[in-house]
Amino acid sequence: MALTNDEFKALEDIVGTEYITREPVIMESYNQVWGNKLAFGHKRHNPPAAILLPGTVEEIQRIIRYCNETGILFKPFARAFENVATKLSNDRGILLELKRFNRILELDEKNMHAVVEPFVTVYQLQDAAAKVGLYTGKPGVGYTASVISLACCHQGMTISQLYTSGYGRNVLGAEWVLPTGDILNLGAAGREGGWFCGDGPGFSLRGILRGRAGANGGNGVITKCSVKLSPWYAGPPTSYDMEREPGKALSAGRLKEVPGNYHAVVLSFPTTEQMMKASTEIGRAELACIVAPSYLYTGFMEEGNDEFWAKMQAESEKDPTRISRSVLIILNGHSNRELAYRKRAVESVRAKWEGYLDEEYNDPQMLAMMFQYQMWSTGIGGLRRTGDFMVSIQGADGSTEMHLNYRPVEFEAFKPFRERGNIVQPDMGMSYRPMEHFSLGSSGGIATGYDPWDPESLAAAREYMNMVYDSESPFRRFSYTNRGAMMQVEEIEHVHQRWGPIYDNADIWLQKVRNMLDPNRVADWSGYIPPEYNTDGK
């Protein structure tokens, strides 16, 4: 049901005519995102009743209070690169696009943290931080990922978790407009003591703010957040300009060499198991800043699909197991001495597990490319192949052993799909590997390729996804609480309801929290948990 004219006028009075629209043509550009076809059977989901661009925190409070008065559903979003960002649970819902909140408010070099607004991207913060010798973790998503979305609302893992920790754990404080319209300041900011610590002396409600999977816009609006930063060991980012040969496309731009104070090496092993053991040791000893799959040729973005395919074919002809037996290690050090020590230590682990250096993979430019992709800038190469992919099974936070045990289960479960071939995992035989890191708190996801516009491929993808969501499937508790990067649409997939009982009725507690924060049930729950389950059990 659309908004009444009076309701629209009331909202318009809050933000101003320029910053609200309900034009059907405009609405149609807020309901079409990759992943929709898999979830809804159409590229399109229901459009919002209106879109607003609030410009101040006070405006956000007034909007939300008006929603409480009228029962209008609301959902905030930053960059809207996933369907959970713009999906609304009913037709009487509005979207708050936060693009006017685009400032890095503080960059505290001494205390190593930054205060940002919701539209600030990881790339923006990386760029600004590197100029003062600091670094924010590199998530596995593209340039336009919002810092606050990662830290407070959504997937918060980072590839560089070994030394930066994950976004979700780096929140030092937040300004949170609750679903009632009240402001809650988390962390030290709540006591006017600055942003330096999230666990005191002020409130620490990070678990409720975000938890593992995030509320995905379902528990209010985070209007400011302070995130912890880590040291950046090299120079400012202008040193890392992409270079390319004349006549090469922009996508061929490459970092030419690994910058100073960093060292990259690809270790290869006789078996995948040896690679995993060595990786675990390196991770546990915190020798590296990144321990990650060695993308090698096939992980990079080539000029186009045809060029990518040609490279992939050439690579698979060499040795299809080579990727699954190799691992990328990136080391850092404050000094040459520290870096040398880390190199020696990694070398001893390599020797212990009979590893070797594959010359082709350790080509300096190849290593620089891997460094670039893991530490700095990447797009989403996986989307080019068909315009879509699904982040399929992803283990929740857990030990490396958990992942090691889990890997063969997933490998077997995916086997029939692999044989059919119409959904793929781009790792040439190694089904599951923690993407983010191999240390404590290991987690990871797999970008599974499918074609939503090929009926057979789509059917296979759904079949696989349903298996992932089935609490009786071989995956068991590994599936909870997400499919991949928390991109579940709750009203379709009912993840919490399916898995809550297995996890000590976590869904009941989550529902209590949700309803306590949002007594009038105006915060959209498409990516969170419904205020109550329907009588049909959904």
Place this chain on the structure above:
Amino acid sequence: MTWEKYEHDMQRCSRCSYCKYIPWRYAGNLDFIEGCPSAARYHWHAFAAGGKFNLGLSLMRGEIEIDDTFLDVLYKCNMDGSCDISCKVGQDIEPLQHIQELRIKCVQEGHLIPEHMLVIEGLRKQDNMMMADRADRGKWADGLDVKDLSREKADVLFHAGCRYSFDEELWPIARSGIRILQKAGVDVGIMGAEESCCAGRAYELGYAGELVKYCEHQRDVWRNTGVKTVVTPCADCYASFAVLYDKIGQKPEVEILHITQYLDRLIQEGKIQPKNSVPAKVTYHDPCHLGRLAEPWIHWNGKEYKPGTMPIVLHDPPKKYRRGTFGIYDPPRNILNTVPGLTFVEMYRIREYGWCCGAGGGVIDAYPDFAEWTGAERLREARAVGAEAIVSACPWCKRVFMDAAENTGDAIQILDIVELIEQTL
């Protein structure tokens, strides 16, 4: 291809929003990360190329109709192709061609922008896009001792284009162009009042038939005059002749050069040599139609397929996309680097991912405030790199920059590369 043929692209746009920005990994200064003027100026996602893919799909599915908002979104777009370049760093789809075909559809169905109707009416009556009297077309060259190719023969035809022909403030640049070529000993002539529009801009507005008509006319002129080379100081004309005519299967049989290419060649051959010092810090603005949009058209005939059941869209034969790589970027820079005393400094958004001046796509006609806003953004960028002057190579760019500077009080010097070079000779 008609707009429906881009359904594949509409379906596979992921909403990554990269079309709004220059390719992030090339960003030298994040204050200048915006790539699409329309997405930067207007608030809603619909104004970006990705949003227009959404509108295309919804239109196809009957979810929306073409109304005033649709036209507003579709035409507040400079057709500058920044979206196309950024998108194609990660995707194999065609944002710009989709927008082009939507515009053609709108025109074919009578969904017209009033300001553009006036311009097109002028084109049809007077063969120019400036709503000016055809008889005045050659006035810019009055007093120049230059061959009139409607009566004489020459190796090279200098095609001034509509803007240079009718924008009196810019006449000195066109005249400079002739003088430089003559100084270099080039056997050059003009068509004077007999010159006609290239129709590239009309095509961008969606008037596809005009392109065919004027393309045939130009080819007749070139054939009848017997010229070997056509040189134009207008980037729009260059892109029309070199790219759009080829796109519609009418590739010119004569050599087509933008004047920067020709001047670069003449300098390399030693026929002209910049001598006088220009002691200034100067930056260069890549006109979209000389840069990414000047990349040669790539014809491809084949089929899309997937290998076995693998989910990856491939092409047989392999398909090369136009990713802006082979635009005309180096000749103007080569020229500037020969100028004694000149300190050349690059802006942040350059070459394939240059920022538009604001004129393109009919914006200068229908939404002049948007055009000026876009131009002012470019001047701000030039200032940010410390430039005292911004040099371009297209009359449309110069016009918008001049207007933007006047209205914002920006004192930066705005030059066309032709007038700059003449100063040095």
